[in-house]
Amino acid sequence: MVENDSRNSGPAEDDFAALFAASEVTAVRRKEFAVGDLVRGAVIAIGQGSAFVAIGGKGEATIDIAEFRDPATGALTLAVGDQLEATVVDDGGESGSIVLRRTLGRGGHVPAELEQALAHGIPIEGMVTGENKGGFDVQIGGVRAFCPGSQIDRRRPGERVPATEYIGRRFLFRVNKIESGGRNVVVSRRDLLEEEAAAQATETWKKLHVGAVVQGTVTNIRDFGAFVDLGGVEGLIHISELGYSRVGHPSEVLEIGQGVEARVLKIEQAGTGRRQVGLSIKSLAADPWSTVAEQFPVGTNVTGTVRRVEAFGAFVEIAPGLEGLAHVSKLSLDRRLSHARQAVSVGQEVDVTVVAVEPDKRRISLSMIERARQSRDAEVAGERADERAAMEQTNQRRSLGTFADLIAASRKKP
Numbered sequence: 001m002v003e004n005d006s007r008n009s010g011p012a013e014d015d016f017a018a019l020f021a022a023s024e025v026t027a028v029r030r031k032e033f034a035v036g037d038l039v040r041g042a043v044i045a046i047g048q049g050s051a052f053v054a055i056g057g058k059g060e061a062t063i064d065i066a067e068f069r070d071p072a073t074g075a076l077t078l079a080v081g082d083q084l085e086a087t088v089v090d091d092g093g094e095s096g097s098i099v100l101r102r103t104l105g106r107g108g109h110v111p112a113e114l115e116q117a118l119a120h121g122i123p124i125e126g127m128v129t130g131e132n133k134g135g136f137d138v139q140i141g142g143v144r145a146f147c148p149g150s151q152i153d154r155r156r157p158g159e160r161v162p163a164t165e166y167i168g169r170r171f172l173f174r175v176n177k178i179e180s181g182g183r184n185v186v187v188s189r190r191d192l193l194e195e196e197a198a199a200q201a202t203e204t205w206k207k208l209h210v211g212a213v214v215q216g217t218v219t220n221i222r223d224f225g226a227f228v229d230l231g232g233v234e235g236l237i238h239i240s241e242l243g244y245s246r247v248g249h250p251s252e253v254l255e256i257g258q259g260v261e262a263r264v265l266k267i268e269q270a271g272t273g274r275r276q277v278g279l280s281i282k283s284l285a286a287d288p289w290s291t292v293a294e295q296f297p298v299g300t301n302v303t304g305t306v307r308r309v310e311a312f313g314a315f316v317e318i319a320p321g322l323e324g325l326a327h328v329s330k331l332s333l334d335r336r337l338s339h340a341r342q343a344v345s346v347g348q349e350v351d352v353t354v355v356a357v358e359p360d361k362r363r364i365s366l367s368m369i370e371r372a373r374q375s376r377d378a379e380v381a382g383e384r385a386d387e388r389a390a391m392e393q394t395n396q397r398r399s400l401g402t403f404a405d406l407i408a409a410s411r412k413k414p
Helices: 002-034 109-121 190-207 290-293 369-412
Strands: 037-048 050-054 059-065 083-091 098-102 125-133 137-142 143-148 169-180 184-188 211-222 227-228 234-239 258-267 275-280 303-308 313-319 320-327 347-356 363-367
Touching: 037 059, 037 347, 059 083, 109 125, 109 169, 109 290, 125 143, 137 184, 169 190, 211 234, 234 258, 290 320, 313 347, 313 363, 320 347, 347 369
Parallel strands: 059 098, 143 184, 234 275, 320 363
Antiparallel strands: 037 050, 037 083, 050 059, 083 098, 125 137, 125 169, 137 143, 169 184, 211 227, 211 258, 227 234, 258 275, 303 313, 303 347, 313 320, 347 363
C-alpha cells in the first residue's frame, strides 16, 4: 500500500511542483512591473478584444485593441510585430495578468481612471471644449476638468496663441489635482510636452555640433530673429543669418510653423546654464559675391533698389545679397548735392551702371549719371547730326540756285 501510494502520488506532486514553479516565475515577472510604469514591447498576437505584447523575457501583457481603431473608419491600425509604448494600469493584482493602456480617458470608468492617472502620472485624453477666465475647459469622458492657460502649451512668456487652435481638439493631459470628490479636476498639457521635449532633447544633443546641418520648425519670430525647434532643443537664426539679402524683419522670409534647414554656427553656454544654439540659413546658400564679376562686369546697366541713404551716397541692391555704392557725386549729372537724399530715397528703384567691381573687398561702385550722360551724349550727337543734315541741304540748295542763275543769264545773251 505504501508503495502504491508513493507510486500514484509521484506524477501529481511533479505537476504541482511545475505549476508552483510557474506561478513563482509569473509572480516575479509581475513584481518587475508596477502600475504607472512605461513599458515597450512587440505585439505577438491579436485576439478578438485584446492584443498580447511581449514586454521583456517571456513576460506578456495585454492591451485593448479598441485603442488602435481609427475613430472614423473603425479599421484596426495594429499588426503583429508592431512595437508600442504603453503604461501599466494593472500589474496583475486585480486581473491576474499585466494590463497596458496607451491612453486613459477612453473607457467608461473615467473617475477611477482619473484617480489612477493622478496616482501614477499616466496621461489621460480629453477634448478642449471652450475657453474661460484663466484657462480652458477640458472634457474627459463625463468629467469636466480645467487646464490653466499657461499649461495648455509650451510657450514663451508673452506669447499668445488663439483659443481656436485648441478648442474642439483632443490632447493628452497630466492630472495634477482632484478635489471636492472629483468635481474639481486640474490638468496640464504642458507637463507632458515638457517631458516629451526633454526626451527628444537628449537624442537631439547627441547629433548637434558646430557645422551640422539640421532640420527644424519655426516656433516664434521676433525683431532680431527666428526661434526654431530642432526636436526638444531650441535654436536661434539671427536676422543677419537669414540670407544674403537685406531683411527688414524676419517675418518677410519666415512664418511660424514653417520647416527650415539650417547649419549650426555655434553652441554656447548661457548664464542660466542652458546651452544656446546659433543657426544660419545664409551659410547654406551660394555666396553671390563669388560670381559678381561675371554677372555684373564693368559697364553693365541694371535696375536696383535703394536700401540705405547716407550723406556720402546711396547703397543700391542690384541682386539678392549684392549691394553697391553710388557715390553722391554719381547721383546727379547737372547739379552738386550735399546729401544723397536730395536725389534718391529708400525703396526707390533706380537705373545704375557698374563702374567698378572688387569681389575680394566685396565692393561694387555704381553710378546713376552714366546712363544720363550716355542719353545726353546721344541726344547731342543726334542734334549735331540733324544740324549737319540741315547744313548740307542748305548748301545743296545754294549750289542749285547759282547754276540756274547761270543758265538763265546765258539765255538772255543775244
